[in-house]
Amino acid sequence: MALVLAHLQEHASPLALSLLLVLFVIAVRLATLRSRAEKLLNKLPSPPSRLPIIGHLHLVGALPHVSLRNLARRHGPDVMLLRLGAVPTLVVSSPAAAKTVLRTHDHVFASRPHSAVGDILFYGNTNVAFAPYGDYWRRTRKIAAIHLLTTSKVRSFRPAREHEVRLVLARMRDAAAASTAVDLSEVLSNYSNDVVCQAVLGRLPREEGRNKLFQELFKTNSKLLSGFNLDDYFPSLARLDMVRRVVCAKAVKQKKRWDELLDDLIDKHAGQAVTEEEADFIDVLLSVQDEYNLTRDNIKAILIDMFEAGTDTTYISLDYAMAELVRNPHAMAKLQDEVRSCKTKGKEFVTEDDLSGTSYLSAVMRETFRLHPSGSLLLPHFSTADCDVEGYTIPSGTRLLINAWALGRDTTCWGESAEEFMPERFLDEGLEAASDYQGNDFRFLPFGSGRRMCPGVTFATVTFKLIVANLIYHFNWELPQGLPDVDMTEVFGMDVHRKEKLLLVPRVAQDI
Numbered sequence: 001m002a003l004v005l006a007h008l009q010e011h012a013s014p015l016a017l018s019l020l021l022v023l024f025v026i027a028v029r030l031a032t033l034r035s036r037a038e039k040l041l042n043k044l045p046s047p048p049s050r051l052p053i054i055g056h057l058h059l060v061g062a063l064p065h066v067s068l069r070n071l072a073r074r075h076g077p078d079v080m081l082l083r084l085g086a087v088p089t090l091v092v093s094s095p096a097a098a099k100t101v102l103r104t105h106d107h108v109f110a111s112r113p114h115s116a117v118g119d120i121l122f123y124g125n126t127n128v129a130f131a132p133y134g135d136y137w138r139r140t141r142k143i144a145a146i147h148l149l150t151t152s153k154v155r156s157f158r159p160a161r162e163h164e165v166r167l168v169l170a171r172m173r174d175a176a177a178a179s180t181a182v183d184l185s186e187v188l189s190n191y192s193n194d195v196v197c198q199a200v201l202g203r204l205p206r207e208e209g210r211n212k213l214f215q216e217l218f219k220t221n222s223k224l225l226s227g228f229n230l231d232d233y234f235p236s237l238a239r240l241d242m243v244r245r246v247v248c249a250k251a252v253k254q255k256k257r258w259d260e261l262l263d264d265l266i267d268k269h270a271g272q273a274v275t276e277e278e279a280d281f282i283d284v285l286l287s288v289q290d291e292y293n294l295t296r297d298n299i300k301a302i303l304i305d306m307f308e309a310g311t312d313t314t315y316i317s318l319d320y321a322m323a324e325l326v327r328n329p330h331a332m333a334k335l336q337d338e339v340r341s342c343k344t345k346g347k348e349f350v351t352e353d354d355l356s357g358t359s360y361l362s363a364v365m366r367e368t369f370r371l372h373p374s375g376s377l378l379l380p381h382f383s384t385a386d387c388d389v390e391g392y393t394i395p396s397g398t399r400l401l402i403n404a405w406a407l408g409r410d411t412t413c414w415g416e417s418a419e420e421f422m423p424e425r426f427l428d429e430g431l432e433a434a435s436d437y438q439g440n441d442f443r444f445l446p447f448g449s450g451r452r453m454c455p456g457v458t459f460a461t462v463t464f465k466l467i468v469a470n471l472i473y474h475f476n477w478e479l480p481q482g483l484p485d486v487d488m489t490e491v492f493g494m495d496v497h498r499k500e501k502l503l504l505v506p507r508v509a510q511d512i
């Protein structure tokens with residue numbers, strides 16, 4: 001070292017020497033901070049079987065929400081540290097710890113970890129869901145919350161929702177007349193997508209093949225962003241140009257497809273004079289573009305969020321609800337009784353007004369969210385300062401996963417029947433009945449809680465209730481002959497969903 005310094009003193013210019021000194025001080029400072037963070041992290045409970053380089057990645061199976069729950073039971077029921085590749089990840093699995101990170105330290109954990117794939121797909125992570133916490137995120141979230149997702153805005157989409165439900169019912173009647181099974185997964189996915197499309201681009205005529213195109217785009221996005229990717233857990237590797245090119249090649253191709261679709265949609269809206277009532281979300285985004293200082297790419301990123309966050313989550317919840325109702329005839333019968341007695345006489349359709357007193361329908365929806373939260377691990381959060389959680393200091397720069405799926409099935413919170421579909425638990429007197437999904441009950445976080453909580457709760461819940469009520473009102477549902485039960489095998493991606501299609505035979509209800 002002394003020799004090197006002497007050599008440098010002799011041959012390097014004073015400017016070069018000063019620069020080297022600054023770099024040296026920065027390197028020492030970074031190493032000190034890192035070793036301090038390491039010391040703090042090492043105090044956290046963590047599974048012992050950590051391997052070189054990959055850390056605990058080998059313990060995360062095909063269904064991460066399940067393997068993380070099982071690991072937490074053994075190694076850290078409240079909080080547990082996993083080394084996922086090079087990234088320390090705090091896993092929260094109890095309501096108390098969830099409350100600490102999402103309420104007490106909400107502002108500390110309100111950011112998102114950087115995603116290399118998201119960087120490509122979402123135009124530099126400028127969508128709402130992946131944007132780091134800060135001014136840009138605040139602005140874009142405000143646009144979505146004020147212009148698309150307020151209660152009054154959601155109410156204004158009511159005719160569009162009812163129109164979509166009628167289309168579904170017509171298709172079900174045809175299937176019932178022919179006594180054929182329908183692929184209800186596909187029907188519900190198209191319905192959820194069409195309801196979102198009505199709000200986002202409702203002014204444009206519906207194009208043939210639109211649902212299929214969106215489904216393909218969502219499927220590939222989900223695969224690319226599933227949260228347990230090489231680039232997420234070896235960020236310095238992902239920064240290397242060669243690795244980046246290989247890992248991100250698919251994302252680049254996918255982004256081109258999104259570009260084609262979104263540019264076309266935006267072009268069809270640009271420069272058109274529309275009244276406030278006629279304006280859809282794309283019109284609104286274009287009209288506030290200057291005020292909110294948005295580029296065209298920012299607009300595209302926000303649009304992907306609305307299409308994707310709004311469609312898949314809702315469809316997955318609907319698919320699980322119908323699957324659980326068919327598997328639980330007692331719950332199905334109770335819901336049919338309720339819905340069939342609520343409809344205004346003389347009308348052929350259950351409207352949103354009819355649904356105000358339908359407590360069992362609300363209970364079915366909550367029970368579906370509890371057992372099958374489509375965002376089983378929410379979206380990853382990221383800390384921007386040190387803070388104390390359950391007696392441990394969590395250093396700034398820690399990735400956080402909250403296992404909402406595990407919370408919903410915790411027997412200490414939900415009793416021995418935690419794994420059963422039992423909507424009645426939300427009707428009984430007591431804690432469960434009082435429980436809501438608005439982020440205040442930390443045993444039950446299907447939409448998350450705090451600053452990053454889902455802004456689409458109202459949109460999603462009215463979309464959910466209207467279609468379920470009508471499907472249950474008009475039809476009785478059967479499994480196709482020879483199929484003994486609904487296959488509940490799950491697949492993990494951006495969202496957790498059932499692997500197999502939900503095939504059911506609708507029979508027109510005669511006794512209503």
Ligand code: HEM
Nearest residue numbers: 128129309310313314375378379447448452454456459460
């Ligand atoms: C049943 C349906 C839905 C479920 C279960 C759901 C669930 C979630 C969850 C778990 C998060 C992450 C929360 C966190 O990271 O802590 C989220 C975020 C988000 N959701 Fe939803 N969601 C649904 C419907 C919708 C709809 C209909 C929209 C819009 C049309 C929407 C837009 C968003 C956006 C923009 C975010 C990102 C929020 C942010 O990072 O600030 N969601 N959602």
